[in-house]
Amino acid sequence: GVQQHITFPVNIIEPALFEEGKMFDGSSIAGWKGINESDMVLLPDAGTAYLDPFFADPTIVLTCDILDPATMQSYERDPRGIAKRAEAYLKSSGTADQAFFGPEPEFFIFDSVRFANDMGHTFFQVGSEEAAWNTGEKYDGGNSGYRPGVKGGYFPVPPTDSLHDLRAEMIKTLEQVGIETEVHHHEVATAGQCEIGTKFSSLVQKADELLTMKYIIKNVAYRNGKTATFMPKPIVGDNGSGMHVHQSLAKGGVNLFTGDGYGGLSQLALWYIGGIFKHARAINAFANSGTNSYKRLVPGFEAPVMLAYSARNRSASCRIPWVTNPKARRIEMRFPDPLQSG
Known part of the structure; x- marks a missing residue:
């Protein structure tokens, strides 16, 4: 939607x-x-x-x-109403009184986007001065040559990361409307892939904030003459954009996912993972809601391709992040993408 x-x-x-x-x-x-x-x-x-x-x-x-x-x-x-009912059901079940979610939407920032689909021809073309394929392009101000290569965009410093100031503007705008941010950085792909991290929260509040976050990112990019897209796989041959969702349950202020099982998880956390896996195909309809979503879920691009959980393997659908504080114990579902939320 x-x-x-x-x-x-x-x-x-x-x-x-x-x-x-x-x-x-x-x-x-x-x-x-x-x-x-x-x-x-x-x-x-x-x-x-x-x-x-x-x-x-x-x-x-x-x-x-x-x-x-x-x-x-x-x-x-109404998705918001469904989320409210889910929170109420969790409390009534007695299992937990809070569920926390921390989605991490990735996105691309393009300089131009052209497309057509009519009787005579079909095409799409994205332009990005950062793109690895533009090393031979002639620009009015010259071609600096600073570009992240394919799968080479993770954490480069400027001038290779040309979007730092734009992301900083997005961060300031998010803080201005009350969304607490934690980090921003260039992501793995070439052509301007980015990520902005925000603080986790309850289901309804975080869902509201996610929609606001996407609205702000798109409009900050727009007023700077660029286009932000949350499409899962806008370019072929490089990493796509996921939306890894960190999750945990709490009761009486105590993290219920902390335990002495695999990855430091409790039995409840393992059952929680099992419930997601049992219904994974149904969840795909919402978490991976477009045909483009499945162009991302292929081997070789750090996308999950196995219905498994792991403390290290990022090809698993569920990763268990390493934490120094047991109170921060959580799981990270890696198959969702940011197309799902508007």
């Missing part, structure tokens, strides 16, 4: 908006309602408010829940 937005003038913002919501046409959102029962309700969540950093006029952004007007209950297909 893609993010949607609607804008209201400040003079109509009243307390009733946060209690009764606002009607919209659900039939115009692909996969939701038919035209015969199109009315749906947007209910803003005041706790998600932030000042949009891109609009010329001051504009407050609010994430909304989607309600069915017949019941004023959460619409069954």
Whole structure:
């Protein structure tokens, strides 16, 4: 899916908006309602408010829940509502009272993107001054020759990493809207692959933050004349973009994944991994939601190709990160990609 937005003038913002919501046409959102029962309700969540950093006029952004007007209950297909119900179910089960998630979306920053698919021809072409294939290109200011090679883009210093300042601008903007960041760096692939790491959080909050993060990354790139894409495999022959998701459960403030089993995991953590593996094919429909997703999941590009867990092997679907503090014990599911979240 893609993010949607609607804008209201400040003079109509009243307390009733946060209690009764606002009607919209659900039939115009692909996969939701038919035209015969199109009315749906947007209910803003005041706790998600932030000042949009891109609009010329001051504009407050609010994430909304989607309600069915017949019941004023959460619409069954609303992803945010599903996440809320999942958190409530976890607490009611008694297994844990908190689930923490730390997604790590990778992305490419291109200088240009051209494509066509019509009766006469089909093509796509991405341009990146950082790309290894542009070593022979002539530029007005000259060709410096500083470029990460194929699979050679991990952690280079400038001038090979030409995107440091742009990522720093993204980091500042994320912090401006309340998203706590931890790291940013160039990723493995050539042609401008990057990663920005943010602090883990609960399911609903982190899902909200992930959508905001993608919005900010795309728009910071756009105002700098570039295009950010979270497509899993935009170029052939180099690493694709994954979204490794770190996960753990806690109860009463205690990390339930810490134990003395394999990789320092508890029995509960191993069962948790087993549950994901049991339902892996169903999870693929959401975690790897496009045909392009499966061009990434192939051998030779640091992508998971085995339904296995390992403390070291990055080809495994589940990696157990090494930690110095047992309180930070967690698992890292490596097969998801950033296409899934708008």
